[in-house]
Amino acid sequence: MTDANRQHGGEIEAIDALLRNSYGISGRIIALPGEHDLNYCIEAEDGTRFLLKLHAPGDADDLAMQVAVLDHLALAAPKLPISRALPDKSGSTAITAELRGQRTARLLTWLTGSVWSKSPVRGRQSIVTLGRLLGEMDRSLESFSHPGAKRSYAWDIGRADMHLENLVFIADAGKQAVVRAVLDRFVHEVLPRLRQCPRQVIHNDANDYNVLLDEAGGVSGLLDFGDMVETWRVIEIAVAGAYALIGADDPVDAIARLAGAYHTVNPISDIEAELIFDLTCTRYAVSMCMAAKQIRDNPENTYLLVSQEDVWRELQRLQRENRSLAVARIRDACGFEPIPHSARIERWLERNAHDFAGVLKPSLTKPKVLALDLTATGPDAGAWATLDAAGAERLIEERVGQAGADFAIGLYAEDRIVYKGDAYETPTAGQRRTVHLGIDLFAPAREPVHAPFAGAVAFIHDDAVDFGFGPTVLLEHRTEEGDIFWTLYGHLSRQSVARLVVGQAVARGEAFCTLGEASENGNWSPHLHFQIVTDHLGLRARMHGVGVGEQWQVWRAISPDPSVVFGFSTPASVIVARDKDFLVRERHRRIGRSLSIAYSATPLKIVGGEGAHLIDEAGTRWLDMVNNVCHVGHCHPRVVKAAQAQIAKLNTNSRYLHDSLVEYSRRLANLLPDPLNVCFFVNSGSEANDLAIRLARAYTGNRDIITVDHAYHGHLSSLIDVSPYKFAGKGGEGRPRHVRVAEMPDLYRGRFRYGDADAGRKYADDVRDQVAALAVEGRRPALFFSEGILGTGGQLTLPDNYLREAYAHVRAAGGLCLADEVQVGFGRVGSHMWAHELQGVVPDIVTMGKPIGNGHPMAAVVTTEAIAAAFANGMEYFNTFGGNPVSAEIGLAVLDVIRDERLMHHCRVVGDRLMDGVHALASRHEIIGDVRGHGLFNGVELVRDRETLEPAAAELDFVIAEMKRKHHILLSSEGPHHNVLKVKPPAPFSAEDCDRFLDGLDETLSRLPPR
Template identity: 45%
Template structure:
């Protein structure tokens, strides 16, 4: 007969005392303990406590030997809180005694001090401590083995769960019977096939709250574990599953309780990914087995009402968990165990980081005007998104002067905590916490706005989720990484056009139209917007719906299941915040703190916070295409340049009074780019300084100061450079022409007296330089020291000189005994495309070359390069020293800029993109009568606007209007030229054909809008 069929021992206190005295030599007080099959009593003797255990006569002696062996093993492992076996006086582990129903084993073990967990108040800290204790126990049991642990068909082994499946028929309540039946069905298909691959060991298997001991002084600390009667060999993960099953009974927050136990357990005994994925199902199977066994026993013993009453807590938990997505629970267990909540999360994140998605709405939301729509009170008076008044409020946020054909979006952040989710659908059966945290990104726009698939995929679901505050028309697309890892994108709140655009199973290409933004009556009762999210697992959701909101306290789980949609949308982080210091505030501060002569661009002022390649990002996260900032030659915040700055700044930065390879390496590399004898370099901090130094070298070498400059030239902002910059001194606020400066006619092939680009025009303009040279000789009796000119005129209006102009000029200047200085501050370093230097377009070699702006990509670096002969003449005894011109950091930057220009083929980019842009400008001119001239080379171009093609009346106001219009479209340009009527374009060299199209499309729209609005639009 087994222990279940044999009555338990019932020895009186006298007999128990005699056994303790005979076998262990102990006398003391005995207190009976509750036991189901055995007889146990607490013995207090010699100031210590013990448990005297008399086994059932039907108990398998092997099981008793197993329990003894385990306790001795754990003692050897140093495991605290476990009963210790007390040997008999003869040194054995126990003895035999007559129980009244046969012989039973008599053993003595130490008492584990502390109250039972069942009598202690519960807390998450206590559950974590419980997990930690059981983790340490599992760790200590690794490597232990015993023949009796292999209990074939043992009723309480989770490995044998299928053995009690048929007992579910004994559950009286049909709904509960069906619930348990479904659990066994899931177990058969999802869990059982994976069990052979899981680790196995000897398990305790019964960490219920009547077997767990807590610290009497600190009930949050689990101190011990008793009752080793259910031990068996099984899957190692069963230990944690059984512990969880008992730990969550009556827990108000099942999620938090489960996570606490797992967190504590894995801190001491890490589990595998496979184990983490079956843990939730095994936990439920323990509870399912419990109610099946109790139902069978109740059927066998109908007079024992306790057997079914005890099912209450187990069924209560199972019924709560039945209303929770089981795959979410798997993800929660995975996360608590230290893994991503889904296996796909890391792969999908990595794939999307490298993907090239199409904008989900058009125009591109990255470039559109926008507002961050925050529900945290940042917008006083903003109605809820589900309040129809929101439409009017949102329309009122659109900038008043933003053109109607320019998109304006509102963005609702991913991960935002929202109080609007108050209906029952956001409540939770497993936790008192509602789901309130947004798992997608909202894009608010006009109803009917087209929605496009950002990535290729297949239609997984097309559904209409009709509940109030649900998605309304919903599309879910399935995608895959190159390795075959699946993920999904969801498009909620669409219009009724959806079913006609996408059907289940249909292949969808990137960029394909898949829907439109729905109106209130069809999108779940929200202001028109798109809810866009990414899922790395569909969980158990298979009806065309998915959670759009997650729990705040379990956001780490949700954010693996629904990863950041911005991996696809690529919106700047500022798109989801409100800047506490917006442009208007900074403008007011600037008026107080900065000199008013420092100009600021555009009618609507911009606050830029970041740069990236050809893009600038403003305080709202809007990306602006930069078509004018040639200073950042190789792109804003070029990573190679940034790295060079950081690397060298962390090593050394000092002046040039010390020897350094860097300045020599860079000088030799830079001068190798120049023709002829231009081999000696000087380094300074700005183009202005460089031009100052170039003129100083020329004047020292020539022993005179007179200088010939071009009309409308600009060479820098210092006093000396303003003296040779008619663009400055001839305009408002200027002063009379200095007597040592002669101004040659500006060689403008379009507006000047000598039309066209022919050599004849070039020679004609060069004749005016000859006139200047004669004027200098007449005034001073000698020749001019130097002629200085930009190789292509920038502030003069992006003017390319007629063919042969500089060649003729240089010949005349040198014949008169002067030197020729090429100002390459704006047009050097490959910008003109055909050649590396602008002066090469004219077939000349200057005596001195000046470089600035592009040379350091915005870092304060500039250079002057001349011949050894001129350098020797300049060394006349007056020392030239520049504290930080040529410092190591600047030299490292210069090297990095050349690396990027050469490594990325940017000169070729300038050539190809420049030609493409000029062709588009010329094509545009056929539709835009305001365009009088298109000119430039490479990425240095201009479009001159005139009101009359015959009189060339400048369209100055129109040029300003166009620049502000394309700025509102997200493209940055500016005007220049003597009449301020030239649209100038000199973007970073990473400006490719795609960027050129954005610029040209914006110009097309601007010219069309200006034409439609009439001349008065420009003011």
């Protein structure tokens, strides 16, 4: 045995003794790499892993800080994926050990995962989860302080100025010049603003070897707290960003995503957001200075030379970025306006638009324009792309003349159509700039161009050398608030531009130049490219005329919609389609977060619909089995045509006489028995139920409401009060005093179950008890709420005679009874037009919504003449949009489709097929506990045990996710235990759709993971 082997064996024995004596564990000991410390993976006998660190003698304050910070985070952020220090038998987390001298031993929990630099799955998700982890950690460290963190540390880029003296060690003159420029900018531009930012202790070293990733690419651990320092908080993001961007196609996107994720959990200021890009560059500059000094001291260290090539490559990439654009993108990712003053400029333009002069033909108060549709699918695109300049000019003149227009504007989202496939590239990672930022006005050459408002010539540039597009001029303008912006004019005449000088004042309406000939503008038909510019990005008159679609919100802030300057009757801007990540982010930013997103883990971007199918942006068709709103099918042609025809004629409120409203009220009332023959029209089911409460109170003089447990009747305050699903759930305030809750008549898991012929009466007895409880307090019910099938209750069908008995109890006490048909009406139950008819009752009030307009916002309340008369007490009832002509025509079209396509019968036939199919599946899959419903309103309740009825909520989540992922079928859950598969597709749901669902459900249930 060699001396080295003996030493190694002796060390392992010493470590084993240390573990046994101090921690009471033993196991396999595996040496790990370490520059100064000795590190070991300990595999205990029970399979648990630990990290043993034997710290080299050194700075006691530094080691004490590492011990203290883990102790702090163990209390402040116990769920963070960082190592936790384990105490020895005496309770200490740092003990003395003898191994190659005296060392400090610490036993830490083991973190699983692969290091960032070697993980094949790192990507956007990795960056986002890292940003969140760092944000959460730094938020937890705000209250942490330690003497060891107050050191003057060379790797603190907040002290980057100290490295100016190390520049001489960078031998390459070109590299030295770049690093010097970065450090000079840090000293003169960054540091003064950095001093306005918050300071605290940060990790300071989230490099690609200190971050662990799991198999899905999410961050699973953060290692090594040895570089911690008290400095400016934002440096945490910059250091991490310097490593996260390595290998990324778009380095600024990587930095922005990291910063945005950090900001969501630990908000930063707009100053911090603006400094991140420069600080990331500074990190690279500091790294190069540090390495140069180390290489001078240790010239044999070839590793430093190799690693610095990576650093230099990434710094060069960042230096090629447009700094202003990069800052705007990072600001946007953090929720700040990309260009801080852009919104104020847009407001100034809106406020003063009435006083603008015309850019072309200002003598015309309202010029008539011809819109040329040059989009990829537009009628003018093909001809335009095949014509030469003269032919294009003749085509435009011909079209303008035929239309009697004064000039033409070009409509297109992508310049590649106009420029014959030759889309530009930005300096940003080669991304295509394809989305037009301005408006193109086509007019004859030498047409005078006028200033819409006063300004001065700021920049002049001739594109002849670069693109051959002729001269461009930027006029500078200043608002009353002191904001500066520019208007850009492209494709001008060289002769006219030659008369301009920078600084020259231009008055409102002044003709300061003319349009160029095709020959001096790349042989394009003469036209003016007009653009508003809030930040010229240092490009001045070479400002881009097209932007990157993936960054559209940033480019739109740089160049707001110029339509405001012209006031054209034809829209000249587009909504640029964005990816799902962006849409989710913007929804969270701009729309209340309480508005949930379906399938939030993998949301869908739906752009079309047809029949029982939804269509996403990739053209994938999804079988929609939850959308009972589009009752007669998504985008039914007959309904669409009715809406288009009426909205082209008239849409006004219902105070005016209109045939459609009267006809619709007659048709709707005829679907209900007497005495239900008076209609009120509103905009939503919530409004309908709210109005029903008012009607009942006016008629009865009572105020109290009886509702069924776990019911949901709408989102208005009055309806949250009568919806136990809401007031008894998360965020609810409990049952209001004026509301009584009746027992939910659940034949599957309630007190009275299938086979009890008297279950309906027994459940209705609880309604009687609620009436009696009111009577004890000297009160009587105004209204009893119930659906014909209980939706949020779990698609529960009511036991026979339940409503008949319940209605009798309520009416005996002077109350009214309401049938909520918002979800189940209009023939969905198959055997009847209304679900309450299944119970053989006639309500006093019926409310309708959702399917009534096939997605159009309309709803109705139908009641008796007596109740309506009691409501006419002198206070006018008026609803601006309820019953408007467009809604009435849509409502009529829906009734026509239900009748002419025999949809009620269709719902019964296909519903029976579906129920029979699921019953058959239940014989093979024990997890199916109950199958219930009528027509195409069904529930499939999943249970883990048919005897105990233990809800199988997690299994249902799996079913819904897999039916979406593998079979492209959209489903949802319902019920108090979230274990009921909800089925309520559009009525055109076919027999083939049904069989597809059954096959998919069978296959998915066969793959349920074991519990």
